[in-house]
Amino acid sequence: MPKIEVSYTDYLKETNKMLGHGGLLLASTDAKGNPNAMTIGWGTIGIIWAKPIFVVLVRPSRYTYDLIEITNDFTVNVPHLILPIKYRILALFLVATKISLRRRVLL
Numbered sequence: 001m002p003k004i005e006v007s008y009t010d011y012l013k014e015t016n017k018m019l020g021h022g023g024l025l026l027a028s029t030d031a032k033g034n035p036n037a038m039t040i041g042w043g044t045i046g047i048i049w050a051k052p053i054f055v056v057l058v059r060p061s062r063y064t065y066d067l068i069e070i071t072n073d074f075t076v077n078v079p080h081l082i083l084p085i086k087y088r089i090l091a092l093f094l095v096a097t098k099i100s101l102r103r104r105v106l107l
Contacts, residue, residue, distance in 0.1 A: 008052035012045065015078050019043055025077040026056055028067040038064045043076070 018024055023041040030036065044055040054076055058065045068074050 008045065008054065011078055015045065015076070018078050022079065025079070026058070026064065026074055027077055028064055028074040029071060030067050031070055036064055036067050038062065040076075 015024065019041060023039045024043070025037050026040045027035065027037045038058075040056055042057060044053075046053055046055075056074070056076065058068065064074075
């Protein structure tokens with residue numbers, strides 16, 4: 001699926017809500033394009049020097065950290081709010097787990 005550029009304000013309300021209630025999905029790829037995902041429940045959204053930013057802290061010990069350093073790319077994904085919270089959390093868990101297991105097989 002191709003990336004779609006959106007304004008940071010398009011889903012700001014949903015993003016802030018999910019940061020505090022269930023989390024978001026940070027997705028990245030390795031140099032070969034293999035997917036990687038991790039769930040996040042933290043981040044800062046704001047404006048610096050008239051440019052929108054989304055700051056996400058990823059520990060250097062995480063596999064995701066290395067991928068972001070290599071590719072200089074990641075996306076923050078917000079589960080759709082139409083789903084009940086328990087299903088949004090389950091979806092985050094399943095996606096992150098499936099990709100993590102797939103990564104182990106590829107290595």
